[in-house]
Amino acid sequence: MTQAASKAKPAEDAGLFSASAAPAVKRHLVLLGAGHAHVHVLQGLAQDRPADLAITVVAPHARQLYSGMVPGFVAGHYTLDNCMIPLEGLLARCGARYVQGSAAGINAEARSVTLASGATLPYDWLSLNTGPVMDRQQIEEKMPGAREHALFVRPIEAFGQLWPRVMAVARQKKIHLVVVGAGAAGLELAMAAAHALKGASFAPGSRVTLLSGANPPGASYTAGVQRRLAKALQRLRIEVLPETCVGLDSGCIKLGSGQRLACDVPLLALGAQAPAWLAGTGLALDEGGFVAVNGFQQSTSHPAVFAAGDVASRVDAPHPRSGVYAVRAGPPLLANLRAAWQGRPLKPYAPQKRTLNLLSCGGRHAIAVWGGLSVEGAWVWRWKDRIDRKFVADYAV
């Protein structure tokens, strides 16, 4: 299956909603992406709206799909709308202009952003929260045929649109879904799909296979968590193959062992990369190509540029890329953006050392991981459900 391409429109005519016609002042804050940190920034700006600042938000979609609830959407616990933060209210309340589109370049010296449409946006301050990408070119080189035949988890918005088509096919006939990648996202999606496919409205006999590569599923977790995950996979009759995908063809996956695995839906849930367009921006990047930021979430090379979430890399305090860190970066990012345009000193922010990980296991059951400790049960799923629904509801108001 191929991924839907995002459609960029010219900045001048693509604004869906615009609270003010033209900026009254020259100072201009541009927010690229409406990720976890930027929804907080927008909410903060709405509560204390700066009169002397024009704000523009560039994002390909007018709603932000919250990834933490996507496995629940696949499992059938949520509708897509349940997992969405609509941006319209947030933008209107802080008087921001919305430009529907994607950034394709930045000239950090000239302080301007180029959109995929070719339009340019000048800025005084810029903040990036565009998330990671699954780089089609890199993946195609490792797995020829992926671009044509695979369903990609990112962009997550496209995945959210395509998944119901998979379910529609599975209502007509049994399917074999193969999830490639057994990290947290791959595991949750495999279990969610296996749970959904057991439903009475689906054709009997569908099955899910997980390709875990050389490592066991959930290899980054402790042995205890891996045991919990293995049991959860067994309960759902998910076959785990310690195989890698080295290519895709119509109806099959080519495995590292040389065998071919028949498959109706190959779902790629692989690690994500930095957007390739960052390379030409002039911004300092880390070795993975992510925007290098300091303790203020500020570019180490260009003080007018800030970045948070998975697109950024804290070179002073490296931490894993996850939604939790992206959420936590929102308040310090807002505070430092404010300080920057008000000419006040910036305040450093120390990301937390460990985070609570709540892994949903298909049905209304989840595993909670905190450092070396883990627990599981239906109550953990209810806990996760409450946290996730509250996160969306807080910004959706």
Ligand SMILES: Cc1cc2nc3c(=O)[nH]c(=O)nc-3n(C[C@H](O)[C@H](O)[C@H](O)COP(=O)(O)OP(=O)(O)OC[C@H]3O[C@@H](n4cnc5c(N)ncnc54)[C@H](O)[C@@H]3O)c2cc1C
């Ligand atoms: C299925 C799944 C489940 C997950 N579950 C969890 C979980 O439970 N907990 C957890 O901590 N992590 C989870 N993750 C990881 C999590 O999704 C990411 O770490 C998180 O999304 C990163 O947040 P972000 O704000 O940096 O970017 P994103 O959430 O990806 O947001 C980026 C935003 O920028 C926009 N954008 C993208 N490119 C451009 C561009 N060029 N120009 C303008 N805008 C752009 C996007 O449309 C989007 O609005 C999960 C991931 C997946 C795939």
